[in-house]
Amino acid sequence: xxxxxxxxxxxxxxxxxxxxxxxxxxxxxxxxxxxxxxxxxxxxxxxxxxxxxxxxxxxxxxxxxxxxxxxxxxxxxxxxxxxxxxxxxxxxxxxxxxxxxxxxxxxxxxxxxxxxxxxxxxxxxxxxxxxxxxxxxxxxxxxxxxxxxxxxxxxxxxxxxxxxxxxxxxxxxxxxxxxxxxxxxxxxxxxxxxxxxxxxxxxxxxxxxxxxxxxxxxxxxxxxxxxxxxxxxxxxxxxxxxxxxxxxxxxxxxxxxxxxxxxxxxxxxxxxxxxxxxxxxxxxxxxxxxxxxxxxxxxxxxxxxxxxxxxxxxxxxxxxxxxxxxxxxxxxxxxxxxxxxxxxxxxxxxxxxxxxxxxxxxxxxxxxxxxxxxxxxxxxxxxxxxxxxxxxxxxxxxxxxxxxxxxxxxxxxxxxxxxxxxxxxxxxxxx
Amino acid sequence: xxxxxxxxxxxxxxxxxxxxxxxxxxxxxxxxxxxxxxxxxxxxxxxxxxxxxxxxxxxxxxxxxxxxxxxxxxxxxxxxxxxxxxxxxxxxxxxxxxxxxxxxxxxxxxxxxxxxxxxxxxxxxxxxxxxxxxxxxxxxxxxxxxxxxxxxxxxxxxxxxxxxxxxxxxxxxxxxxxxxxxxxxxxxxxxxxxxxxxxxxxxxxxxxxxxxxxxxxxxxxxxxxxxxxxxxxxxxxxxxxxxxxxxxxxxxxxxxxxxxxxxxxxxxxxxxxxxxxxxxxxxxxxxxxxxxxxxxxxxxxxxxxxxxxxxxxxxxxxxxxxxxxxxxxxxxxxxxxxxxxxxxxxxxxxxxxxxxxxxxxxxxxxxxxxxxxxxxxxxxxxxxxxxxxxxxxxxxxxxxxxxxxxxxxxxxxxxxxxxxxxxxxxxxxxxxxxxxxxxxxxxxxxxxxxxxxxxxxxxxxxxxx
Numbered sequence: 076x077x078x079x080x081x082x083x084x085x086x087x088x089x090x091x092x093x094x095x096x097x098x099x100x101x102x103x104x105x106x107x108x109x110x111x112x113x114x115x116x117x118x119x120x121x122x123x124x125x126x127x128x129x130x131x132x133x134x135x136x137x138x139x140x141x142x143x144x145x146x147x148x149x150x151x152x153x154x155x156x157x158x159x160x161x162x163x164x165x166x167x168x169x170x171x172x173x174x175x176x177x178x179x180x181x182x183x184x185x186x187x188x189x190x191x192x193x194x195x196x197x198x199x200x201x202x203x204x205x206x207x208x209x210x211x212x213x214x215x216x217x218x219x220x221x222x223x224x225x226x227x228x229x230x231x232x233x234x235x236x237x238x239x240x241x242x243x244x245x246x247x248x249x250x251x252x253x254x255x256x257x258x259x260x261x262x263x264x265x266x267x268x269x270x271x272x273x274x275x276x277x278x279x280x281x282x283x284x285x286x287x288x289x290x291x292x293x294x295x296x297x298x299x300x301x302x303x304x305x306x307x308x309x310x311x312x313x314x315x316x317x318x319x320x321x322x323x324x325x326x327x328x329x330x331x332x333x334x335x336x337x338x339x340x341x342x343x344x345x346x347x348x349x350x351x352x353x354x355x356x357x358x359x360x361x362x363x364x365x366x367x368x369x370x371x372x373x374x375x376x377x378x379x380x381x382x383x384x385x386x387x388x389x390x391x392x393x394x395x396x397x398x399x400x401x402x403x404x405x406x407x408x409x410x411x412x413x414x415x416x417x418x419x420x421x422x423x424x425x426x427x428x429x430x431x432x433x434x435x436x437x438x439x440x441x442x443x444x445x446x447x448x449x450x451x452x453x454x455x456x457x458x459x460x461x462x463x464x465x466x467x468x469x470x471x472x473x474x475x476x477x478x479x480x481x482x483x484x485x486x487x488x489x490x491x492x493x494x495x496x497x498x499x500x501x502x503x504x505x506x
Numbered sequence: 507x508x509x510x511x512x513x514x515x516x517x518x519x520x521x522x523x524x525x526x527x528x529x530x531x532x533x534x535x536x537x538x539x540x541x542x543x544x545x546x547x548x549x550x551x552x553x554x555x556x557x558x559x560x561x562x563x564x565x566x567x568x569x570x571x572x573x574x575x576x577x578x579x580x581x582x583x584x585x586x587x588x589x590x591x592x593x594x595x596x597x598x599x600x601x602x603x604x605x606x607x608x609x610x611x612x613x614x615x616x617x618x619x620x621x622x623x624x625x626x627x628x629x630x631x632x633x634x635x636x637x638x639x640x641x642x643x644x645x646x647x648x649x650x651x652x653x654x655x656x657x658x659x660x661x662x663x664x665x666x667x668x669x670x671x672x673x674x675x676x677x678x679x680x681x682x683x684x685x686x687x688x689x690x691x692x693x694x695x696x697x698x699x700x701x702x703x704x705x706x707x708x709x710x711x712x713x714x715x716x717x718x719x720x721x722x723x724x725x726x727x728x729x730x731x732x733x734x735x736x737x738x739x740x741x742x743x744x745x746x747x748x749x750x751x752x753x754x755x756x757x758x759x760x761x762x763x764x765x766x767x768x769x770x771x772x773x774x775x776x777x778x779x780x781x782x783x784x785x786x787x788x789x790x791x792x793x794x795x796x797x798x799x800x801x802x803x804x805x806x807x808x809x810x811x812x813x814x815x816x817x818x819x820x821x822x823x824x825x826x827x828x829x830x831x832x833x834x835x836x837x838x839x840x841x842x843x844x845x846x847x848x849x850x851x852x853x854x855x856x857x858x859x860x861x862x863x864x865x866x867x868x869x870x871x872x873x874x875x876x877x878x879x880x881x882x883x884x885x886x887x888x889x890x891x892x893x894x895x896x897x898x899x900x901x902x903x904x905x906x907x908x909x910x911x912x913x914x915x916x917x918x919x920x921x922x923x924x925x926x927x928x929x930x931x932x933x934x935x936x937x938x939x940x941x942x943x944x945x946x947x948x949x950x951x952x953x954x955x956x957x958x959x960x961x962x963x964x965x966x967x968x969x970x971x
Contacts, residue, residue: 159521220843228843235841275523283878290830298841309842311775311834356619367753371777378765379772383844495524 082498085344089488092341095481102478109471110134117464127190131197132451133465135187137472139300139443140324142180143317144476146293147325149174149252150318152259153289156275156282161499162353165345168490169329171260175483176476178253181246183475188245191238200450201236201306204229213307216382228307236303248296255285260483263491270493293318301443304450308387312372319368323361324439327432330354334429336489345490348423349503355422362416362435366409391449396458404445408438440469518812519884529624529963532807536961539808543703543955544710546803552950553802560946566939573933577649586926591912595930596646598904599937601759602787603643604685605780605900608752609788610636611692614699615748618741624816626959627808630703631799632792633696634952638944639791640689642937647681677761684758688751695744701727702737703953753777756784763907769850770911773838779831783900786824786870789817790896797886799949808955811884818883821896825874828903832871850911858923859910862902869899 113133118126148170154160155167187198196203207217207229221227234240259278266274297317302308310316333346376384391397416422416431448459491497521527534542546552577584587594610633617625648657660682662672672679705727708720727733760780763771793814800809839851854863873895876882883889909924948954 159523161526220845224843224845224848231843232841272523279523287826290826294830294834307843309838311773311831311838312778313774314834315775315778363750367757368778371757372774375761375764375772375774375776379767381767381772383842495522498524 080498080501082501084490084492084497086342086490088341088343089345089490089492090341090486091481091484091489093486094339095484095486099478099481102474102481106471106475106478109467109469109474111471113464113468113471116461116467120461120464125197128197128451129459129464130468131187131190132448132459133468134472135198135300136440136443136447136465137469138180138183138187139447140440140469141472141476142177142300143321143439143443144324144328145173145177145180145256146252146289146318147321147323148329149177149256149259149289149325150322151325151329153255153282153286156259156278157286159279159496161496162503163350164494164496164500165342165490166329166333166350166354167494168263168488169332170325171256171263172480172484172487172489173325173328173332174252175256175260176479177256178249179479179482180476181249181253183472184245184249188242192242194238198451199236199241199303199306201229201232201303202238206306213382213386216386217307220383232306236306241299244295244299248292251288251292255289258285263494264487266494267488267492270495272495275495293321301446304447305387308384310372310376310384310387312368312375316365316368316372319361319365320439320442323358323365324436326354326358326361327435327439330358331429331432331436334425342490345501347503348425350500351425351428352419352423353503355416355428358432358435359412359416359422362409362412366413369405369409391445394449394458396460397445397449400441400445400458400460404438404441407434408442412438515806515811515886517884518810519815519880521812527812528965529627529810529812530808530960531810534807536964539960539964540706540957542805542808543953543957544706547707547950547953548710555802556946556950559942563939563942563946566936567943568936568939569932570936570939573929573936574645574649576929577933578654582650582652584927584929586924586930588922588924590915590917590920590922591909591924593908593912594924595905595926595934596650597762598901598908599934600643600646600650601904601908602901603639603646603937603941604755604759605784605787605904606791606897607636607639607643607688607692607788608756608781608784609792610634611688611695611748611752612785612788613792614695615745616752618745619749623963624813626956626963627810627813628792628796628817628955629959630696630700630956631796631948631954632788633692633699634948635792635795635945636788637689637692637696638941638948639788640685640692641944642941644685644689645937645940646933647678677758677765680758681762684755688755691744691748691751695748698737698740698744699956699959700953701725702729702733702958703956705729706957707953752785753781756780768911768915769844769846770854770907773835775831775834779828782824782827782831783870783903786821786828787897787900789821789824790893790900793817793821793893794890794897795945797890799954801886803949803954805955808960811886814886814889815880815883818877818889818892821893822874822877822883825870825896829867829871832867846916850914853914854906854910857910858913859906862906862910866899866902866906869895870903873899 114126114130117129117133120126120129151163151170152167152174155163155170190197191199191202194202196206200206207213207221207227217228224231258281262274262278265271294314297314301317302310302313330351333342333350336342337346373388376388391401412431412435415434416428421427421431444460444465452459494500516531518527518529518531530539532538585594585596587596610629613625613632614629617629648654651657651660660672660679662674662679672682701724704720705724708717708724711717711720757777757780760776764773764776766772796809797814800806836851839847842848854860873892876892877889881888882892913924914921
């Protein structure tokens with residue numbers, strides 16, 4: 076039997092406690108230097124294309140990496156309210172804060188969006204008419220499609236993949252995500268003052284329609300941001316794949332942030348091993364779910380062996396460099412974590428769980444790299460990995476992301492203070 | 507005869523944040539739960555309506571038996587299957603029934619791992635329903651193979667005289683593995699969970715034969731702490747094993763279609779989309795069965811409105827997942843630029859079988875939207891109507907996928923309209939007879955509600971941890 080804890084926050088410090096004021100300039104500095112270094116170094120990168128093209132690609136990888144974390148956290152918030160979850164109240168604020176970060180990320184997306192609007196095809200080949208003529212690899216398929224279908228493939232896809240419509244959609248996504256993130260964060264913060272139960276009810280009521288909106292935006296944003304990099308390729312599974320990785324990375328980010336805060340003397344009493352254990356279980360579940368989705372998508376395309384689809388995998392598997400990268404992804408994103416965090420003891424050990432979490436985040440980055448980067452050199456047969464360009468960009472983007480988090484978090488409480496289900500979370504224990 | 511609880515619905519669907527609505531109503535204590543669950547079983551005679559439904563179900567079962575016999579005598583030509591629709595209603599029925607057989611394991615395994623306490627009142631009946639649905643499902647491919655007497659060739663059995671193996675590259679063989687594994691684990695899970703309750707029946711049974719039968723089935727259960735300890739470990743392990751099975755079975759079933767190159771079948775979202783559809787139809791079937799069962803047996807205090815409402819919410823959520831998949835399929839068919847894909851989907855919606863497509867969309871996507879209204883998802887008779895529509899829709903989904911794609915294959919000269927035969931129709935109807943018969947027998951002879959598990963979530967049960 077266990078003692079029942081009163082539904083009260085007992086930690087001494089539950090905010091960043093002005094820590095963000097010191098951290099933000101530093102992080103922004105690292106961010107700007109990292110991105111600049113990556114850009115400058117990409118000029119010396121020999122792999123085909125201009126420096127800006129090289130930089131844009133790795134920028135998009137890192138952008139999608141941090142964006143997916145925010146979207147994963149947003150899903151965490153929505154599903155918590157939808158299911159009236161009680162156990163996770165004490166970590167929900169972190170998810171709310173990260174979800175809110177999706178909106179400022181829209182500004183970072185301008186680096187990709189503005190060149191698209193100006194007509195450059197640094198990243199998205201569909202932005203230049205005649206793209207289908209340049210794709211030597213798929214020339215046959217395109218010729219066949221053009222012959223069979225009216226209008227020709229480029230014109231057909233142009234109705235969806237054109238700079239104006241793409242920009243409108245992108246802006247719409249960020250506005251929707253911003254509105255959703257703000258709604259949950261503001262309502263939850265309001266409850267910190269009043270403890271009003273009505274606010275919980277309001278969030279519960281709206282979580283269902285907002286989940287639909289979330290689903291629609293994640294489906295089309297994954298098509299737009301990542302799948303359309305290879306305009307010929309298509310897979311109905313792609314949004315599910317994107318979502319699986321996003322939710323997994325969101326869970327890990329919540330876990331790691333909570334650990335970091337506790338290590339620094341904040342929110343010490345509210346988040347317990349039980350919460351980490353459950354977050355670890357969910358992470359494990361979504362590691363497997365990711366593997367399930369990735370395998371299903373691959374198997375179906377490999378088995379049917381239709382050239383319109385297989386070229387995408389063919390390139391990622393049968394090219395020097397990318398083949399090994401694919402192998403690293405399968406082993407690192409599925410097999411190793413599957414064995415590592417299957418056990419109860421492993422998940423209840425904070426150091427171990429933190430290590431596994433960092434490893435999985437790296438793998439999540441590898442995943443986005445694998446989705447995006449091969450499209451850069453798809454026609455040149457060059458493996459693009461260049462740590463001098465890629466790592467500064469990753470460090471820079473992550474630093475900016477943490478800075479955004481600090482900016483959003485300010486001195487706001489990092490745990491809901493008066494949530495009606497706080498008691499349930501504080502007493503959360505598995506019998 | 508034990509007294510049956512008054513058949514009134516207490517509204518426990520409102521849950522103030524911070525409190526949890528009770529899941530056992532009517533002031534029932536431990537003994538009360540046992541009495542309520544045992545009452546229909548201890549009744550000397552089942553209610554008249556039980557006999558009536560059993561009579562109807564047995565008649566349908568007879569129809570099924572007759573059809574199967576006819577099929578065995580004449581061959582599979584008695585079905586409407588023909589060139590180019592080599593796969594006809596039998597496959598549609600197979601996928602339909604396998605889909606229904608998904609809710610039970612989801613409730614028992616996944617909801618258990620998610621610590622959803624409300625599952626305890628419904629898991630037993632749902633699991634039983636799952637097994638009976640899998641029995642119905644297994645029947646159709648079983649008799650579809652032509653030479654039923656060598657059905658064991660489906661399995662890779664090494665023999666000296668039979669110098670051949672099944673095709674390991676075929677998803678149909680994977681189906682054999684997936685469905686048989688699923689059936690095995692589901693039965694094991696169901697039976698193991700039932701052992702403490704069967705022991706209760708053993709202790710309360712008055713007839714000698716009953717005592718012996720339930721005695722054997724209860725495996726010497728004494729209810730000791732050691733018994734419970736083992737039981738709980740085994741339950742958790744089985745739940746963890748059953749969880750991937752919930753996904754794997756319908757994933758493999760979807761592979762039957764999706765590994766092919768046929769437009770309308772080959773689309774990568776099939777695995778999760780099929781799983782969502784299966785859970786959708788499975789929950790609809792659970793609601794359809796439990797609403798009348800709780801009224802008949804006076805179980806309103808255990809299978810409360812809140813349980814029904816939760817299930818209806820899951821139905822609504824999975825229904826929308828299915829709807830999203832329809833949408834994504836359509837969008838990508840256009841976006842792909844592949845004329846065959848585009849044709850397949852336009853043909854689905856506006857071709858020969860447009861009526862089937864729109865029945866599917868109406869039943870699966872439009873009608874469940876009624877559950878946005880609280881009245882609709884908390885009014886028992888109304889939700890049954892919605893759930894029946896859902897299952898009609900899910901049958902038509904499989905019909906649409908199978909038939910419309912096959913009837914418009916790559917050789918326009920072989921395009922044809924599919925006509926089911928009378929045997930097709932009678933077999934589908936007859937399979938409901940098999941299903942209902944099994945379910946009625948279950949209701950009569952086995953504990954319909956997991957008494958022991960319900961007690962474990964009752965508030966005063968907490969002290970005993």
